[in-house]
Amino acid sequence: MSALVVTGLSKNFGGLRAVSDLSFTVEEGQIFSIIGPNGAGKTTVFNLITGIYRPDDGRVWLHGGDIAGKPPSALAAQGLTRTFQNLQIFFNMTALENVMVGADRTAESGFASAMLRLPAVRRRDARACEQAIGLMQRVGLAAYLAADAASLPYGALKRLEIARALATRPKLLLLDEPAAGLNRSETKEIDALIRSIAEDGVTVILVEHDMRLVMGISDRILVLDRGARLAEGSAQEVGRNPDVVRAYLGTGFAGSADAA
Amino acid sequence: MKALLAPRTGGLLALAIVIALLPAVLPNNFYFNVVILVGLNAIVCIGLNLLIGYAGQISLGHAGFFGLGAYASALLTSSYGWPSLAALVVGAAAVGALAFLLARPILKLKGHYLAMGTLGMGVIISIVLNQEAGFTGGPDGMPVPAFAVLGWTAYGERTWYWIVGGTLLVTTWLALNLIESPVGRALRAIHGSEIAAEVIGVKTERFKTLVFVISAVLASVGGSMFAHYSGFITPSEAEFFHSIAFVTMVVLGGMASIFGSILGAAILTVLPQFLAVFHDYETLVLGAVMMGVMIFLPKGLLPSLAELLRRRRL
Amino acid sequence: MSSQFLQFLISGITVGAIYALVGLGFSIVYNSSQVINFAQGEFVMLGGMATVFLIAAGAPMPLAVVLAVLLAVVIGFALGKFAIEPARGAPVVSIIIITIGASIFLRGAAMLVWDRNFHNMPAFSGSDPIDIGGAALLPQSIWVVGGMVIIVAALQLFFSHARIGKAMLATAFNPLAAQLVGISTRWMLLLSFALAAGIGAIAGILIAPITLTYAGVGIMLGLKGFSAAIVGGLGNPMGAVAGGLVVGIAEAMTAGYISSAYKDAVAFLIILAVLVIRPSGLFGRRQSDRV
Numbered sequence: 001m002s003a004l005v006v007t008g009l010s011k012n013f014g015g016l017r018a019v020s021d022l023s024f025t026v027e028e029g030q031i032f033s034i035i036g037p038n039g040a041g042k043t044t045v046f047n048l049i050t051g052i053y054r055p056d057d058g059r060v061w062l063h064g065g066d067i068a069g070k071p072p073s074a075l076a077a078q079g080l081t082r083t084f085q086n087l088q089i090f091f092n093m094t095a096l097e098n099v100m101v102g103a104d105r106t107a108e109s110g111f112a113s114a115m116l117r118l119p120a121v122r123r124r125d126a127r128a129c130e131q132a133i134g135l136m137q138r139v140g141l142a143a144y145l146a147a148d149a150a151s152l153p154y155g156a157l158k159r160l161e162i163a164r165a166l167a168t169r170p171k172l173l174l175l176d177e178p179a180a181g182l183n184r185s186e187t188k189e190i191d192a193l194i195r196s197i198a199e200d201g202v203t204v205i206l207v208e209h210d211m212r213l214v215m216g217i218s219d220r221i222l223v224l225d226r227g228a229r230l231a232e233g234s235a236q237e238v239g240r241n242p243d244v245v246r247a248y249l250g251t252g253f254a255g256s257a258d259a260a
Numbered sequence: 261m262k263a264l265l266a267p268r269t270g271g272l273l274a275l276a277i278v279i280a281l282l283p284a285v286l287p288n289n290f291y292f293n294v295v296i297l298v299g300l301n302a303i304v305c306i307g308l309n310l311l312i313g314y315a316g317q318i319s320l321g322h323a324g325f326f327g328l329g330a331y332a333s334a335l336l337t338s339s340y341g342w343p344s345l346a347a348l349v350v351g352a353a354a355v356g357a358l359a360f361l362l363a364r365p366i367l368k369l370k371g372h373y374l375a376m377g378t379l380g381m382g383v384i385i386s387i388v389l390n391q392e393a394g395f396t397g398g399p400d401g402m403p404v405p406a407f408a409v410l411g412w413t414a415y416g417e418r419t420w421y422w423i424v425g426g427t428l429l430v431t432t433w434l435a436l437n438l439i440e441s442p443v444g445r446a447l448r449a450i451h452g453s454e455i456a457a458e459v460i461g462v463k464t465e466r467f468k469t470l471v472f473v474i475s476a477v478l479a480s481v482g483g484s485m486f487a488h489y490s491g492f493i494t495p496s497e498a499e500f501f502h503s504i505a506f507v508t509m510v511v512l513g514g515m516a517s518i519f520g521s522i523l524g525a526a527i528l529t530v531l532p533q534f535l536a537v538f539h540d541y542e543t544l545v546l547g548a549v550m551m552g553v554m555i556f557l558p559k560g561l562l563p564s565l566a567e568l569l570r571r572r573r574l
Numbered sequence: 575m576s577s578q579f580l581q582f583l584i585s586g587i588t589v590g591a592i593y594a595l596v597g598l599g600f601s602i603v604y605n606s607s608q609v610i611n612f613a614q615g616e617f618v619m620l621g622g623m624a625t626v627f628l629i630a631a632g633a634p635m636p637l638a639v640v641l642a643v644l645l646a647v648v649i650g651f652a653l654g655k656f657a658i659e660p661a662r663g664a665p666v667v668s669i670i671i672i673t674i675g676a677s678i679f680l681r682g683a684a685m686l687v688w689d690r691n692f693h694n695m696p697a698f699s700g701s702d703p704i705d706i707g708g709a710a711l712l713p714q715s716i717w718v719v720g721g722m723v724i725i726v727a728a729l730q731l732f733f734s735h736a737r738i739g740k741a742m743l744a745t746a747f748n749p750l751a752a753q754l755v756g757i758s759t760r761w762m763l764l765l766s767f768a769l770a771a772g773i774g775a776i777a778g779i780l781i782a783p784i785t786l787t788y789a790g791v792g793i794m795l796g797l798k799g800f801s802a803a804i805v806g807g808l809g810n811p812m813g814a815v816a817g818g819l820v821v822g823i824a825e826a827m828t829a830g831y832i833s834s835a836y837k838d839a840v841a842f843l844i845i846l847a848v849l850v851i852r853p854s855g856l857f858g859r860r861q862s863d864r865v
């Protein structure tokens with residue numbers, strides 16, 4: 001069964017066709033990248049898949065189940081989560097607490113037991129804390145275990161969002177421009193992190209502008225232009241596709257892709 | 261983790277000590293009266309702070325719930341002869357149910373729109389209480405029988421002091437527990453970024469509804485207790501200005517600070533008592549205080565104080 | 575058309591015109607600062623009260639009117655400068671409390687400087703009602719509605735032809751872009767407060783001869799004017815005008831045909847209905863967050 005199947009996805013905003021008749025499939029365990037110029041609709045696609053926007057047309061299947069109209073929190077319970085292009089960190093909490101919220105996602109509205117501070121709640125709290133510490137160490141944020149989220153530098157915040165998403169134990173993880181604004185060495189770290197996430201069996205869908213990262217890491221690439229599919233295939237195929245090359249990669253890059 | 265516990269138990273202990281020792285220093289019943297009012301306001305404000313400070317929502321209509329609780333107790337005990345405790349509980353449950361129904365449409369709103377929605381709700385409750393004179397005695401108000409449980413009646417300032425003090429302590433304990441639990445984290449996450457909270461699995465609609473209901477129930481309980489204590493209530497308990505007073509207490513004391521709410525309630529309950537001497541200036545000074553604190557200490561007193569201390573230590 | 579219906583319609587349009595002007599003030603301020611100024615109603619109060627007391631102090635009516643409006647404009651400017659500007663970036667709740675604090679402050683000041691009593695103001699051109707189809711139309715009502723029409727027309731011209739007016743519109747649409755072309759958004763904010771205050775004051779002066787004025791008249795008027803702004807779509811000044819008339823007429827009809835006791839509730843029920851069904855109001859722009 002495929003991790004994600006999208007058919008005929010469309011979304012209009014007023015007169016703007018943000019996404020039109022888009023179809024693609026992501027297989028289990030793949031690293032699948034969506035690229036395209038700004039305004040191509042990549043983040044809109046993410047928003048449609050994760051339930052933030054309702055599609056005007058089309059269907060989305062997650063592990064075979066139709067997820068139309070389900071709220072993001074229900075999808076998170078089914079193993080689908082995402083990070084954000086413009087960082088939606090909980091700045092009013094500590095870095096650790098940010099990740100803990102992901103870990104205790106099954107915090108049912110047990111208001112009564114929480115208010116009475118029942119032992120089960122305390123145990124859950126301690127467990128979530130342990131998990132969060134482990135995840136922060138995994139993404140390389142061990143130095144910030146005691147810090148407020150607001151005090152973290154930009155690069156650390158990007159990784160914090162990933163740690164938070166991982167805390168929900170996703171089967172399908174959508175990363176929206178995880179390398180945006182990062183320098184070369186930071187991007188290499190993100191590259192390694194994404195690979196290790198995929199090695200754990202998580203299916204990753206990536207929206208990115210950093211071509212070196214995308215070409216190096218992706219099993220499959222989907223190229224969008226003005227909300228519609230321009231091309232799809234492996235990094236080799238996409239790199240050699242003349243339309244794509246002409247529009248987005250530039251002739252210089254096509255040369256180095258062949259050499260790689 | 262241990263470090264987290266210290267301010268909590270420390271704070272609770274301090275509160276318990278203050279409540280226990282205060283009667284020794286209060287000179288007469290007038291002071292007891294003021295302190296009781298502080299306590300009742302604090303109970304309402306703690307609930308409201310959960311909604312405003314922690315979950316990041318707004319309500320400019322909570323006095324409506326307070327008024328409904330007061331009138332529920334008043335009506336059920338005087339017109340229908342119900343026992344006081346039953347009336348209080350049923351009143352709170354009814355207010356909770358109302359809040360639950362209202363939460364669905366209203367909490368879809370954000371920011372100014374949410375403020376307006378809750379304002380409208382509060383004003384309508386206030387108008388209904390004013391108009392339905394057949395039930396409520398209209399603008400002139402209605403008397404409320406004393407609070408009685410199993411033959412024992414609560415009379416006088418001293419008794420009520422312990423009742424309110426005890427209730428405040430329990431409410432504070434419950435609220436602190438809630439905040440430091442996964443539920444509290446989820447609420448703060450909603451405040452931090454509702455969309456991110458939703459995406460990592462927090463059922464934001466459910467949490468917002470529940471915290472709204474809890475804060476409404478606390479307001480109702482405060483209102484019921486106030487009704488029995490003061491023996492007489494008027495629809496002004498539910499008026500817009502009263503809602504603003506509650507919100508100001510919360511913001512003044514410190515959003516997302518339970519003890520801040522107690523402090524805010526204390527200051528804004530005591531202040532008008534002193535200002536009553538300056539009768540003519542009362543409104544003016546109150547307005548000035550509200551503006552001044554919000555402009556210069558937008559985080560509220562306790563968080564600003566904590567920040568100051570933290571910087572000193574560094 | 576029954577004369578009773580006509581009567582309700584007339585009073586509805588009259589009071590609706592005032593709500594429209596108050597709502598207009600809300601929208602202008604909201605447009606430039608994203609602030610809902612709860613003190614807007616107090617400017618209406620200031621206009622009426624200041625005029626009354628200036629007349630009592632011996633000033634001829636036209637002078638009193640001008641001075642009263644000037645006073646409101648100055649206070650509006652001061653509010654923007656000393657209460658709102660320093661609080662830029664504060665959470666919505668804090669700003670709401672600031673403007674509410676300002677409204678309480680202004681009310682307290684009015685009670686102190688003037689008094690707490692109700693006051694009358696002479697009608698501009700006599701108070702003999704004109705008979706229209708069996709309904710009584712006060713000449714002052716014509717002043718009120720006429721005043722509203724003139725102000726609305728003047729504002730339309732201002733926003734479409736005056737440089738400053740266009741600058742204000744630009745700031746409302748896109749503050750960043752406006753700054754980049756050299757418009758001082760700070761000044762636009764202060765200007766909008768002053769403008770809204772002036773409009774509010776004029777509204778207060780227009781209506782005072784019909785309904786008495788007193789230090790506390792601002793609260794309800796402010797809230798109902800707010801309802802007008804919401805109905806029309808917050809941030810749409812012309813929508814506020816339409817909204818004001820809708821609220822005013824609905825209120826008058828309710829008072830006449832259903833129950834005068836619940837007249838005040840109408841405006842708030844309308845607020846709730848609009849917020850639940852169509853928060854962007856009749857003419858407002860739909861808002862969506864970019865994520």
